[in-house]
Amino acid sequence: MSFLPTTRQEMLEQGFEQVDFVYVCGDAYVDHPSFGCAIITRTLQVFGYSCAILAQPDWHNDEEFLQFGTPRLGFLVSAGNIDSMVNHYSVNKRRRDKDSYTDQGIMGKRPDRATIVYTQILKRLFPHVPVLIGGIEASLRRLAHYDYWDDKVRRSILMDSQADLLMFGMGENTIIEVADALNSGLQVQDLCYIRGTVWKTKSIDTIVDDYILLPDFNTVKNDKKAYAKSFLIQYQNQDAIQSKMLIEPYDGWYVVCNQPPLPLTQEQMDFTYSLPYERTFHSKYTYVPAIEEVQFSITSNRGCFGSCAFCAITSHQGRVISTRSTESVVEEAKKIIDMPNFKGYIHDIGGPSANFSRPACDKQKEYGACKTKQCLWPKPCPNLKVDHSHYVEMLDAVRQLPKVKKVFIRSGIRYDYLMYDKDETFFDRLVQYHISGQLKVAPEHVSAKVLDKMGKPRKELYLKFVDKYYEKNKEFGKNQYLVPYLMSSHPGCDLNDAIELACYLKKIHHTPKQVQDFYPTPGTLATCMYYTGLDPRTMKPVYVAKTYEEKLEQRALMQYRYPKNYDIVYRALKKAHREDLIGSGPKCLIPAKRPKEVYAHKQRKRVRER
Template sequence: MAFLPTSYEEMKQAGLDSVDFVYICGDAYVDHPSFGCAIITRTLEAFGYTCAILAQPDWNKDEEFLQFGEPRLGFLISAGNIDSMVNHYSVNRRRRDKDNYSDQGIMGKRPDRATIVYSQVVRRLFPHANILIGGIEASLRRLAHYDYWDDAVRRSILIDSQADLLMFGMGENTIIEVADALNSGMKIQDLVYIRGTAWKTKSLDSIFDDYIVLPSYEEVKTDKYAYAKSFMIQHENQDAIQSKMLIEPYDGWYVVVNQPPLPLSQEEMDFTYSLPYERTFHPKYTYIPAIEEVQFSITSNRGCFGNCAFCAITSHQGRIISTRSVESVVEEAKTITKMKNFKGYIHDIGGPSANFSRPACDKQREYGACAKRECLWPRKCPNMKVDHSHYVEMLDAVRELPGIKKVFIRSGIRYDYLMYDQDDTMFDRLVQYHVSGQLKVAPEHVSAEVLDKMGKPRKELYFKFVDKFYQKNKQFNKNQFLVPYLMSSHPGSTLKDAIELACYLKKIHHTPKQVQDFYPTPGTLATCMYYTEMDPRTKKPVYVAKTYHEKLEQRVLMQYSYPKNYALVKKALIKAGREDLIGNGPKCLIKTYPPRMVSKKKSSKKHIDK
């Protein structure tokens, strides 16, 4: 099966004079099921619709947007696999020097706020064409949202982009329902009933469904309490079954958000991943760095009931887990083994949380996820069913295939869910077969106050996991290590909490090579805390490290052993009244006097979480 056409010439070579949809994407064209563009266009193709892909067009050249002519049914517009602002800027708002989703990693192939820019260009060139926006950038900006880069509350992207319809969440079913409706002759203005869509209107007279009117844009952009109230209503209406329609008033307009799309059934998931992807980038490119980790990886599930405060997966994919059949995953693995550059290693089988392979409890498929209760925080819900059997069966089946040397798990193990399993089979399999020397896990912090704001389990459970991991290594005669993912400057993290984390790192002899500073991105509970400086769940004040210096203090404490950080670490310890951590004692973070700088590089030892 060939790639879909990416130029007028390729469209003609495919025997097409025009297409049903032109998909405009901020990423280079990679025909792999880890890329939203590939999934949506292959799904449309499977249902008989034709697509052309306009990948990373120069937004200053009209001819690039004009080359396919006006598509019969509409333009589909996405910024790509990640938000264009996150793609372009670090947490310090500095321009990145590499774009992993562009040819050879070259930066500058897409504009800032790509969804808006592309949509406005299309609206100018094709005033009467249908414009439908989607992808992660549109999905998480479907309503008014705090924008870290503007340091202000922005309007719904549906308003700013001048698009006709916004599709949010995982969109296979949504796009086919939209395509079928347009194909039948319906006007896009009449597509007001489809799950997973947002639309705008000047009157609510024709809406008869049960809905909630949110605080207006004018309110949330000036009143942080109103913003927090609006966010919590949205947060509690993300479940496909229990949620209500949400309406946000603007000056002269209403943005209407329908219920989220239903989670895919196993049969639907199997269908999506059975489509004829090329599993690589279009031959017109030299190399797309983003293919490296995913080309030989397999998505086995979607959704996440972990619902960490700093993560937007729940807002995009929902809390109810969708999973594939063992047979479907095995077939994809067989396809991978036939690829000419495959060397026997499956890099990953997983999803947002690799070991979530069933809904959190039996009632979720029928009644949905609880609006005001979490599955894993502050403690495990008594209704939760902890069961790894499907995932274990899947891993075993792929591992035993001819041509497979090793199957790794790199997409993230929820260590708390693993610890709650009374059956050690999954833990044993993990240690025996699925760790590539180091296993990355995400305790994120050790401070109880910070972990509560994150929606993460307390440190004691993580410590038990660490002990059990090394016990299992000893049992199976393995020499494998844990690498903890930790975050600085999360809302709620004070200088005191940062020092507590540094002391833990000292205890386990671990210095992170890179520090993940909290990044306020649209759609997350933690971003709401960051902006409003309150916990929207309780409306109580939350300390937020906002200035560059405050964030720097917490970051350098995680790398307290670096000589270049000595002065800053010492200043932070004195500021916090923790001079007891300065000196020659075994618990001290730094010496009394700065280390003598040497020019020669010394070999670094492996840091072990032990």
Template sequence: MGQFLPVTREEMLERGWQQPDFVYISGDAYVDHPSFGAAIITRILESRGFKVCMLAQPDWRRLDDFQRFGKPRLGFLISSGNIDSMVNHYSVSKKRRKKDSYSNNGEMGHRPDRAVIVYSQKVRQAYPDATILIGGIEASLRRLAHYDYWDDKVRKSILVDARADLLMYGMGENSIIEIAEALDSGLEARYLTYLDGTVFKVKDLSMISQDYVMLPSYHDITHDKREYAKSFGIQYRHTDHYNAKTLVEPYEGFYIVQNRPNRPLTQMEMDDTYALPYQRTYHPSYDYIPAIEEVRFSLISNRGCFGACNFCALNFHQGRIIQSRSHESLIEEAKKMIQEPDFKGYIHDVGGPTANFRFPSCQKQTRHGACPTRQCLWPQPCRQLRVDHQDYLKLLRKLRSLDGVKKVFIRSGIRYDYLMYDQDDSFFKELVQYHISGQLKVAPEHISNQVLDKMGKPHRELYEKFVQKYTQLNKEMNKNQYLVPYLMSSHPGSDLNSAIELAEYLRDIHHQPEQVQDFYPTPGTLSTAMYYTELDPRDLSPVYVAKTPKEKAMQRALMQYRRPQNYHLVYEALVLAKRTDLIGFQKKCLIKPKGQKRPLQRRS
């Protein structure tokens, strides 16, 4: 250990291996850093004595590239990488992106569309009897039938198209150990039907001993959007290890079976995972991998998120129960960073999906899991919610007191609502005083309450109170730190009136966003189910959805109404919504009338 895994057959032979136990195929370049799922899974296997080779971004046009190491003794592990290959390749307008931050020098074109399917099929072609195990974000969020935005249709479970033996969903540390040890003992993959966090295909349900919930069939959900919404609603309520049941999805002639999610990692398991001998950088065969910049001098302190925003897939992938690392583990990793020659004294981030979550939202979650039909923060904070930033604050104080550390920033998401619910201002004050690098990014996402309700986000009034308090604290501390709101257009529930309400808010606060995010319907989110079905899967109530490219363009343009190139779209939107009162020269107006100049003011 203490070196990169073999990436060539020659490197494998130099270690004295004639055959690897596993070959890990990744859509990303090889980066041995714990922010990359491939690094975690391969290092865990290595720590248990398994021989693992890394096949990063193989040429899918050549079969021999998949035969580089020969057939592994136990199986191929296949992932698209840290990001879904379709999201990696295409913008929300389905235009091809020009850069891939997870490839050498940011070059695009080093992985195929639907990488997990393509890689799996290539392996099956090269080795028809090989064991193929798929996982990672792309497989995890497509584990059951799902609406696919790029094809604009409901696709089958990725397990079917990939022709794989088993799918691992979620973060996968526990799954990979159990699977590796079972295969090593001589069990075939087709018998591994009992493991949490896995999905498999069967023709006969008699081998399922535990209670299960039968989902609507693939035929039904492809012919009836209401059935699709029902199916997703059931899945949404079965994403927690403690209270989820096995889910069965019928197809013609077979079933796809999803076992309950894996249990959350203990703090000791989290610490052990991040203490493995990562090289903490990209393989020396590359010139430069841009994605390393965001994580190289950052610390992952937690995973999971009980914020449960409806447009976020974390609920389906990491779950709602917070898992965190100990202070000792994080400080030890920080000391390693300090020793790196390029470290300039700045820790870029200490966080996770939500930086200021350090423990489960309530004591109940540690015994019974998250409530399947209630959210912790929306529409109002649960009465059982534990609001406490003291542990996180102590951690930050320890990190910024380390020799060699000049500043500790927080750049991952801060839940401003959770921050506002804290009666103790200590963390808020120290956040403003010590942990902001010129600007704090927060995510109100919208300002219209009808849209926020469909997002699962707090109402406008709370955000405005947060802004007021943030401004006040900056003034008290003689700081000039900006607040940058993340905003989203065209989310389900947003009509033109909602978009205009947001534009008026931006006018009033004198903010013109440089970048605007259109809602991107990716698999595994409640919002995507709303987008496809125009129903809320929780209660099957109707939801307004902007689907035409023209209306989506208008909603986006309204958020940047000052840009000259957006004038005609904004004008058309205001006329269509009968809000021509916002066209004129008055202070409240968004744009001026067509072809008219502002009248000259008479001097008195």
């Protein structure tokens, strides 16, 4: 099996005068199951549909979009594995200098809002050909949403892009149902019945399904309370079984969001990851950096019932876990072992939350995830089934394969779920076999008030986990560390909360090398709080650090030891009336007098500016 064609010449060499679909993508072409483009096109291929890949076309040059001619069934458009705006800009809205999804990491090979730009070009050049959009950028913008970069509420991306149909979520089943419908002769405007799709119509008089009519776009655009209420309805209708059709009115139009796609069964998951991927980037590239973390990694599950407020996984993949069989994971591991550059290390076996290897409870299989209850927060649901046995089975099976030296777990471990397991087999295996010197976990904060807004467990559980982790390291003769992921400026976090976190960091003698500042991305509960200043679950006000100065102070407090941050931390502590933390006492964060290193840093900065 070879790569799919990426030029007209390659298309002709592979025996196609015309392909069924042209997939336009904002990423370089990487044929690996960690890339949505690869999964969708290989799925179409195995179902008998031909595809060409137009990867990172020059949007200033129409000829690039014309090179394959008119596809028989339509164009597929995705911004790539990551939202194009997140890809391009830091949380401070500064342009990034590297794009890991582009050959040699070169920045600028895709436009801002790539889905919109590509689609509008295609609709201009091929006005009568269906253009179908998907991927994470489209999925999280399927209805009206707050846009951090414009600092305003934008319309559904279906409206702004002028696409004919939007596919959201994990789309293997959706794309085949769409392809079969188009192949049967149905018009794209007739595809209004397929799960995981969003479509637009002038009238809803003929809709007979049970639906929820959301506030119209102009209302949510101008009224933050209305926006928060509309978001909560969307947030509570993301489960494939529990949710209803959502309809959002616009001037002269209705955007209709169908129910999400059903989670894949184990057989379907196994099928998806058994497809004939090349498992690397196209030979026309020198090196695509994004392959580094995933080339020797295995996806074992999808979905997440952790439901952190700042994460969009729930909106895209859902809360019900899909998992693969041990046999399927082993077969993929064998393919990795046979790769010429494999050196004995499987970098990861996991998913959004690595140790979620079964649905949260048995009821979810029939009834779906609860609308108004979370599985883990604020306390674990009485129906929660904590079971790591299937995950342990997969890890053990791969670890015992010939030529495998080590199997690491690098995707996120939910330490709370781990702590709720009365069977300590997985905890033992984790410490003994699956850590590369240090384990990264995500307590995110220590303030109870902030953790409640994040949807994360309280500090006390994390501290118990830390103690148990080091006890087990001692038991097994290991010297492995914990690296906590922590976040600044999350909605609900004020200056006093940031100071509490700084004091905790002093207590554990840890200074984060990088600070994760809250990034308001579409589709998350925390982004709704950031924009509206309200918690949509209660409609009560939430403190939000929005100014540059507030964000700077919270970041600096997490790195209070750095001389360059002295003045910022000093100012923050004075502002909070926490002079007790300035001085030489054992609990003080900074000395009373500015260190000499601060003067040296300022002098170097002035020299650079000159």
